[in-house]
Amino acid sequence: MTNTVRDNEKLQVTTPTERELVMTRVFDAPRDMVFDTLTKPELLKRWYVAGGWSMVACEIDLRVGGA
Numbered sequence: 001m002t003n004t005v006r007d008n009e010k011l012q013v014t015t016p017t018e019r020e021l022v023m024t025r026v027f028d029a030p031r032d033m034v035f036d037t038l039t040k041p042e043l044l045k046r047w048y049v050a051g052g053w054s055m056v057a058c059e060i061d062l063r064v065g066g067a
Contacts (some may be wrong), residue, residue: 012024027034037043041058049055 010025013021014024016022016050037047038058040063041060045055045058
């Protein structure tokens with residue numbers, strides 16, 4: 001299953017198992033910037049909810065078994 005995000009950007013969504021959902025997308029940005037944006041709550045809140053949405057709380061725990 002592939003959903004169009006923008007003109008040239010594709011979000012690939014696959015379900016390798018019954019309990020897994022894998023989303024893959026290529027960004028035209030340096031890896032460290034993308035990593036920071038997806039792992040730092042203050043950046044994720046600004047990027048992920050663009051377009052009028054709001055995120056009341058954002059917690060990220062990158063430890064094995066984290067939430």
